[in-house]
Amino acid sequence: MLPQWNSNFSVNHSIIDEQHKRLFKLASQVYTLDANAATKHRISLLMREFYDYMKSHFKDEEEYMKTIGYPKLDEHKRQHEEIVESLNKTIKEASSFKQIRISLKEIVKKWLVEHILKHDLEYERWRKKERKSRANLQKNTEFKSLS
Secondary structure, three states: OOOOOOHHHOOOOHHHHHHHHHHHHHHHHHHOOOOOOOOHHHHHHHHHHHHHHHHHHHHHHHHHHHHHOOOOHHHHHHHHHHHHHHHHHHHHHOOOHHHHHHHHHHHHHHHHHHHHHHHHHHHHHHHHHHHHHHHHHHHHHHHHHHO
């Protein structure tokens, strides 16, 4: 079972958080696909929607990290590239729906659990720490100028 979105997953950026919520929903739809009931058309549409939305989100997220000066941006971009490559490989190499479904479940779970819940929250922790550090520096500078 995949985790459901909750506020503990927030990166305190309304657009990125909304995108993460949407990706959780799409991931859940992928994860719960029924091999017996899903048509090829339905699977294809869902995969395309998940793939397109994920790539769009990655672009927005990378731009945000650039804006805040996140020092691990290049590493984070590589993770995004690996996720996209993994999805592309699954689509290209799969010989059956069952194989696609199993591979997609692994990708979705890994992406949600390891990427959003670990790596995306890491840039938010960094941003908070950096903001606090800058505020303290500003206070110290103001205090010294008063002395």
